[in-house]
Amino acid sequence: MSNTFTTAFYHWRNRYLLMRHGHSQANEQGLIISSPERGLCDFGLSPLGEQQLSTVVEQWQWPTPTKVVHSDFLRTTQTAERVACAFGLTLEKEERLRERYFGEFDGQTDRYYPDVWALDTQDADHQQHQVEAVSKVASRMCAVIKEVERRCEGETVLVVSHGDPLQILLTALANKPLTQHREQPALQPASITPLGS
Numbered sequence: 001m002s003n004t005f006t007t008a009f010y011h012w013r014n015r016y017l018l019m020r021h022g023h024s025q026a027n028e029q030g031l032i033i034s035s036p037e038r039g040l041c042d043f044g045l046s047p048l049g050e051q052q053l054s055t056v057v058e059q060w061q062w063p064t065p066t067k068v069v070h071s072d073f074l075r076t077t078q079t080a081e082r083v084a085c086a087f088g089l090t091l092e093k094e095e096r097l098r099e100r101y102f103g104e105f106d107g108q109t110d111r112y113y114p115d116v117w118a119l120d121t122q123d124a125d126h127q128q129h130q131v132e133a134v135s136k137v138a139s140r141m142c143a144v145i146k147e148v149e150r151r152c153e154g155e156t157v158l159v160v161s162h163g164d165p166l167q168i169l170l171t172a173l174a175n176k177p178l179t180q181h182r183e184q185p186a187l188q189p190a191s192i193t194p195l196g197s
Contacts, residue, residue: 013153016145016195017062018169019083019160022049023189024075030110034102039073049075052190053082062192063156065089069144070160071097079190080160096140099162103130117182124178134168134178141169163187170195 026033028046033039045053069092070080076097084091105112119126124134141161148157161169163186170193171181187193 012195013149014155014157015063016148017065017156017158018166018187018193018195019079019158020163020166020187020189020191021045021071021073021075021079021160022052022056022082024049026075026110027189032102032105032108032110032112033073034099035106036073036098038107039075039099041074044074045078049079049189053079056190056192057082057086060086062194065158066155067148067152067157068092068160069094069097069148069157071095071099071162071165073099073162076160076162080158083158083160094144096144097159097161097165100134100137100164100168101130101132103127103132105129105131120181121179134181137165137168138172138178141165142172145169145173166193 022045024043025046026043028048031043033043065083065087066089068080068084068089070076072093072095077091077093080091102112102116105116116129116131119128120134124138127133144159148155164181166187167184168178168181170184171178173195
C-alpha cells in the first residue's frame with residue numbers, strides 16, 4: 001500500500017511519509033464528512049480501518065518515523081495514534097492538514113465527489129456549492145511542509161491527512177496545474193507515499 005513520488009527538483013531537509021487515514025466509518029457509510037463539526041469527534045476508523053492499521057504497523061516497510069504530524073479529525077488522529085504508539089512517538093496536531101471542506105455536500109452521500117472534481121478540472125479557485133477551493137487546500141498543505149522544513153532537519157516526518165488534500169499537495173509539489181490533482185494515483189486508505197531524500 002504505497003505510492004512512489006519523486007521531487008528531483010528540490011533538496012529536502014527532511015524525509016516525509018504522506019499517509020492517508022485508514023478506512024473510516026464515513027467510507028463505510030458512503031458519506032462526505034468534511035467539516036470540523038462532523039469530523040472532529042465522530043466518524044473514526046471502521047473495523048476494516050483498524051485492521052489496516054494493525055497490518056501496516058506490523059509489516060512496516062518504510063523508514064522509521066521520528067515525528068508524527070496529523071489532521072485533528074477523528075479518523076486521522078486515530079490513524080496517527082496507531083503509528084505513534086508503535087514507535088513511541090508523540091503526536092503533533094495540525095489543523096491545516098484537515099479534510100477539504102465540501103460545502104453543501106458535507107454530510108451527504110459521496111456520490112457528489114465526482115461533481116466537485118469535474119469542477120476542479122475547470123478552475124482550481126472555484127468555490128461552487130461552498131466547496132473549499134483546491135488552491136486554498138494546496139496553500140495550507142504546502143505551508144505545513146514549508147514550516148517543518150524551516151524548523152527541522154534530518155527528521156522522518158509522518159504526515160497523516162486525507163485523500164483529496166494529499167493528492168492536491170502532491171500535485172502542488174510536482175509543480176503541476178492544480179486542476180490536474182485527480183490525475184495523481186488515488187491514495188488508498190492507510191497507504192503511505194514516501195517523499196524526499
